[in-house]
Amino acid sequence: MGKASRNRRQKRDKDRQRRRAERTASLGWSPGRGRVPSQQELVVTAVDAAVDAVCRGDQRSLGEYLGLLATEQAPGWMQAVSREIAGFLRLSVTAGWRHGWQPAELVRHVGRELGDTHASMAADVIADEMRGYAAATVGDRWAAQVSALGSEVWWGSAAEFLGARTAEALATVQVAIELLHLLQHLPVLERLCPLPGTARAAVSSAIGDADTRILGKIRALLAKAESTEFPEEAEALSARAQELMAKHSIDHALLAAQSGNRDKPAGRRLPVDNPYESPKATLLHAVAQANRCRSVWQKALGISTVIGFPSDLDAVELLFTSLLVQANTAMLREGTKRDAYGRSRTRAFRQSFLVAYALRIGERLSQATVHAEQEAVVTSSGQDLLPVLKVRHQAVDDAVDEMFGDGLVYDRAARVSDEEGWYSGLAAADMAALHGREQVTA
Numbered sequence: 001m002g003k004a005s006r007n008r009r010q011k012r013d014k015d016r017q018r019r020r021a022e023r024t025a026s027l028g029w030s031p032g033r034g035r036v037p038s039q040q041e042l043v044v045t046a047v048d049a050a051v052d053a054v055c056r057g058d059q060r061s062l063g064e065y066l067g068l069l070a071t072e073q074a075p076g077w078m079q080a081v082s083r084e085i086a087g088f089l090r091l092s093v094t095a096g097w098r099h100g101w102q103p104a105e106l107v108r109h110v111g112r113e114l115g116d117t118h119a120s121m122a123a124d125v126i127a128d129e130m131r132g133y134a135a136a137t138v139g140d141r142w143a144a145q146v147s148a149l150g151s152e153v154w155w156g157s158a159a160e161f162l163g164a165r166t167a168e169a170l171a172t173v174q175v176a177i178e179l180l181h182l183l184q185h186l187p188v189l190e191r192l193c194p195l196p197g198t199a200r201a202a203v204s205s206a207i208g209d210a211d212t213r214i215l216g217k218i219r220a221l222l223a224k225a226e227s228t229e230f231p232e233e234a235e236a237l238s239a240r241a242q243e244l245m246a247k248h249s250i251d252h253a254l255l256a257a258q259s260g261n262r263d264k265p266a267g268r269r270l271p272v273d274n275p276y277e278s279p280k281a282t283l284l285h286a287v288a289q290a291n292r293c294r295s296v297w298q299k300a301l302g303i304s305t306v307i308g309f310p311s312d313l314d315a316v317e318l319l320f321t322s323l324l325v326q327a328n329t330a331m332l333r334e335g336t337k338r339d340a341y342g343r344s345r346t347r348a349f350r351q352s353f354l355v356a357y358a359l360r361i362g363e364r365l366s367q368a369t370v371h372a373e374q375e376a377v378v379t380s381s382g383q384d385l386l387p388v389l390k391v392r393h394q395a396v397d398d399a400v401d402e403m404f405g406d407g408l409v410y411d412r413a414a415r416v417s418d419e420e421g422w423y424s425g426l427a428a429a430d431m432a433a434l435h436g437r438e439q440v441t442a
Contacts, residue, residue, distance in 0.1 A: 043084045054181040070169040079159035086161035089125045092183035100189030104145040123151035139199035192267040222322045245315040246372040252311040257388040265399040279354035286362030287320045
């Protein structure tokens with residue numbers, strides 16, 4: 001090695017040692033400065049500094065703090081780092097609950113923003129955090145989301161949270177710091193269900209049992225419709241499912257009015273994913289509107305909040321999911337598209353296809369809803385249905401205003417640029433069977 005090379009390496013080593021000394025001193029650990037901070041204090045300060053570096057986009061400082069955290073500085077250092085980071089992550093998840101986030105959407109948000117590795121760690125933290133609540137104090141929907149994540153505490157104590165993972169220490173600490181930064185900067189959402197630890201056990205009733213049975217039948221019909229290879233069978237199954245949905249919703253409204261039950265509108269957030277998120281949000285809006293609900297698309301988060309009465313929310317969720325499967329199947333069946341010059345126009349075709357599908361489905365759903373209401377008026381034994389529905393419609397509008405207020409913004413509709421895609425989407429929508437109505441063949 002030449003003298004110049006040795007000098008450059010020695011200079012780099014000195015610079016590295018100087019920066020490390022500066023970082024250590026910035027944590028409050030410096031000879032001759034009186035009381036030496038405890039190991040816990042040093043770790044906490046280093047974690048805060050690393051998260052701050054992520055906030056500032058300072059990659060150089062972040063790398064140095066990560067190196068400090070991921071390297072054994074003294075006996076027990078790495079266990080202390082793991083223990084403090086695990087504690088910070090649990091506290092941040094708990095804060096996320098208070099800010100309106102639910103387990104499934106929190107993990108999904110982490111995956112969208114940071115990736116699968118971060119989402120997996122977030123699911124683990126949620127499993128750890130949920131150990132602090134008695135099962136009887138956790139709502140059914142909340143518990144179902146936690147269960148669906150499939151995570152459990154497998155790493156032992158908090159001191160082993162990071163070390164038990166297969167990735168190298170530096171990469172693991174980086175994932176944890178980036179996750180902590182994201183959790184500490186979550187936007188505030190509307191709280192739509194009881195926080196864990198505050199839910200009350202549901203009281204079984206005839207109405208609740210009937211809801212469970214009907215929704216079970218609807219799910220079974222839609223599952224068969226989506227899995228069969230025979231279009232005629234799928235259409236018949238979907239038609240029967242829609243008949244049950246419409247009748248169930250109207251019966252619920254009449255029963256609530258007759259019994260004086262003062263149930264209130266609620267909210268439910270549904271994922272709206274890329275690609276083609278705008279026409280998917282439009283489809284959800286059409287489904288919600290036809291079922292006496294309202295939807296608000298929060299594009300930045302990839303979710304739509306649907307507001308309505310609980311029985312109607314169930315119908316919207318099931319119907320939207322099924323129609324989205326039908327639309328995707330019909331769209332993919334059309335294959336790829338190219339223009340006269342051989343250039344791909346598949347994306348424009350599919351965007352236009354889904355926009356047309358959503359708008360046409362909206363028209364058909366509205367027609368089907370009116371038809372179902374007219375039939376219910378005839379068979380409601382003198383009970384006045386229309387004022388009941390009007391009161392519930394106003395209650396939903398009031399709930400939307402209360403949740404979103406002046407901050408409610410409607411995004412502009414997706415752009416249509418492919419004529420073939422538009423007419424293919426209309427045709428596919430006309431082939432869908434809704435609420436027992438026949439296909440539009442003309």
